[in-house]
Amino acid sequence: GAVVSQHPSRVICKSGTSVKIECRSLDFQATTMFWYRQFPKQSLMLMATSNEGSKATYEQGVEKDKFLINHASLTLSTLTVTSAHPEDSSFYICSARGGWAETQYFGPGTRLLVL
């Protein structure tokens, strides 16, 4: 149980385009989902907390107009990287709160490469 999926797993796009990443909790409902960014050989950096039916809470330094988060249902949150640039290239990971431990369960991650 407590499975979280992400789609796509990998995306390559041109500079200036927008990219949408989906995060789904497959076997549990998640009122809260989290979006992280991870650079090579570094730990997870929390970008924002997403609550179903309300606006996301962004961490300091994260541009909310650039990283649009929508948590439309109890099983789906989306992160849209708008007007992506090469510096946005990174590994994006979502997590969903729930499961037997009521803790965060992570998705497999999405690798974004902006050319």
Added chain:
Amino acid sequence: QKEVEQDPGPLSVPEGAIVSLNCTYSNSAFQYFMWYRQYSRKGPELLMYTYSSGNKEDGRFTAQVDKSSKYISLFIRDSQPSDSATYLCAMSDNNAGNMLTFGGGTRLMVKP
């Protein structure tokens, strides 16, 4: 000083060895402690979850929490090459599902 300190490694051990991974923290309000395993280019996978002090065992894994010393450990018995990954400790002060504070991760390599 970081709120959670974790030796980045890499830690290299032979197959079958007992592995000890550790984190120290400074926030005495932390009550929920987790260990995640992350393989390269994958999302973290929850391994162990502990509330407050004490030990918890699950198969080859044992998690220990010493709140008086602000020190947590993960022991892996009979380590296997498939255990080679980065291990992240994480902790929370009020609810395990709320914001987590992560250690930087320890990279473990188990050599056959």
